[in-house]
Amino acid sequence: MSTVEEIIGRTDPNDFEAVLAMTNTDPNEVIHAVEDNADAIYSWDYEKGARPQLSKLYEKAKVGQWNGETDLPWDTDVDQEALAVQEYETTGGAGEIMDLSGTGVELWGRDEWVRFNMESQNWALSQFMHGEQGALVCTAKIVETVPWMDAKYYASTQVVDEARHVEVFAKYLDTKLSDTYPINVHLRMLLDEIIEDSRWDMTYLGMQIMVEGLALAAFGFMYQQSEEPLLKQLLRYVMSDEARHVAFGVLSLKEVYQDMTQAELLERQEFAFEAAVRMRDRFLQQEVWERMGADVKKVIPLAYQDPLRQEFQQLLFTKIVPNCRKLGLLDAGDGWLRKKFGEIGVIQYENWVDTSEEIDAFAITQELEEEQAS
Ligand SMILES: [Fe+2]
Ligand SMILES: [Fe+2]
Numbered sequence: 412m413s414t415v416e417e418i419i420g421r422t423d424p425n426d427f428e429a430v431l432a433m434t435n436t437d438p439n440e441v442i443h444a445v446e447d448n449a450d451a452i453y454s455w456d457y458e459k460g461a462r463p464q465l466s467k468l469y470e471k472a473k474v475g476q477w478n479g480e481t482d483l484p485w486d487t488d489v490d491q492e493a494l495a496v497q498e499y500e501t502t503g504g505a506g507e508i509m510d511l512s513g514t515g516v517e518l519w520g521r522d523e524w525v526r527f528n529m530e531s532q533n534w535a536l537s538q539f540m541h542g543e544q545g546a547l548v549c550t551a552k553i554v555e556t557v558p559w560m561d562a563k564y565y566a567s568t569q570v571v572d573e574a575r576h577v578e579v580f581a582k583y584l585d586t587k588l589s590d591t592y593p594i595n596v597h598l599r600m601l602l603d604e605i606i607e608d609s610r611w612d613m614t615y616l617g618m619q620i621m622v623e624g625l626a627l628a629a630f631g632f633m634y635q636q637s638e639e640p641l642l643k644q645l646l647r648y649v650m651s652d653e654a655r656h657v658a659f660g661v662l663s664l665k666e667v668y669q670d671m672t673q674a675e676l677l678e679r680q681e682f683a684f685e686a687a688v689r690m691r692d693r694f695l696q697q698e699v700w701e702r703m704g705a706d707v708k709k710v711i712p713l714a715y716q717d718p719l720r721q722e723f724q725q726l727l728f729t730k731i732v733p734n735c736r737k738l739g740l741l742d743a744g745d746g747w748l749r750k751k752f753g754e755i756g757v758i759q760y761e762n763w764v765d766t767s768e769e770i771d772a773f774a775i776t777q778e779l780e781e782e783q784a785s
Contacts, residue, residue, distance in 0.1 A: 427695075462662075468659055471774075515709070533584070534699045550570045553618075598693045612664060615663055630649060651774055658767040679743075680740055683731075725760075
């Protein structure tokens with residue numbers, strides 16, 4: 412068994428000094444190369460439907476396709492500043508809800524918090540866009556590395572889905588928002604580790620279960636909060652795809668994990684924990700505070716205690732934890748992952764519905780049919 416330090420590079424997951432010591436060393440980088448260490452696998456077994464659930468998912472994916480250019484109301488006028496003001500008037504600035512004295516931020520007034528809200532949105536959608544590219548690259552890798560034909564078919568539809576997601580987030584940032592951010596260092600580290608792993612099931616665990624499980628929850632949260640009709644529809648459409656992607660991960664790994672030894676499962680548990688911590692670290696939004704001129708080392712440990720933020724950080728795990736449970740990952744061995752998820756305060760979601768059970772709730776079949784009819 413590895414130690415926590417070996418897994419995440421520090422002993423205490425809440426050691427913010429260590430978290431903030433990691434920075435993006437090359438924010439102007441345009442091309443980023445990662446060794447993917449895997450064989451491309453052909454299968455000469457073409458039997459379609461050998462894995463009926465994956466085959467069904469493939470059929471759903473074919474009828475669930477939408478066009479990012481023509482199916483979203485891009486002519487919507489988006490006033491980002493007005494929305495940021497509205498948000499400020501509803502919730503106030505973090506410094507007005509909690510004690511941030513000694514950080515410099517306590518002097519901020521309405522203008523600064525409104526700008527902070529705008530920067531937070533620029534940041535959040537930029538990270539979603541980068542994460543979507545991670546998904547694009549990971550699923551292309553799954554098409555190559557997975558030995559099952561039904562999974563290759565399905566994964567190929569996901570490659571198209573992810574291209575569309577990158578496209579619509581990039582277009583929204585470019586045409587509706589005021590700025591973009593480079594990829595967050597913790598997110599990039601996680602994406603690199605997922606791609607570098609030679610074992611095909613690890614691509615699934617890192618991307619389909621962890622990154623996409625978190626994205627599905629985060630998109631849902633933003634969908635509920637947002638009053639902006641274009642962003643709402645964009646998120647609704649992206650979520651309809653993401654639910655399939657997470658279900659693809661659950662259905663595939665369920666079969667793979669059945670035959671694994673305890674030692675092999677422990678490695679998967681450790682990887683899931685590492686991914687959970689990296690994603691939590693990324694949501695500290697260190698780049699936004701930096702861009703706003705705040706003293707990051709002082710403000711982040713305090714801002715992290717904000718009850719609203721705590722609640723949001725936990726909600727991000729509402730899909731991941733039940734899916735890990737369904738896969739048997741929480742309790743494998745001596746329940747190592749259950750213990751770890753308890754320590755980071757997210758185990759309470761274990762009995763929420765898993766994504767393979769709720770996939771149809773996200774479908775946009777009706778919308779697409781209506782559109783075709785009109
Ligand atoms: Fe996606
Ligand atoms: Fe996805």
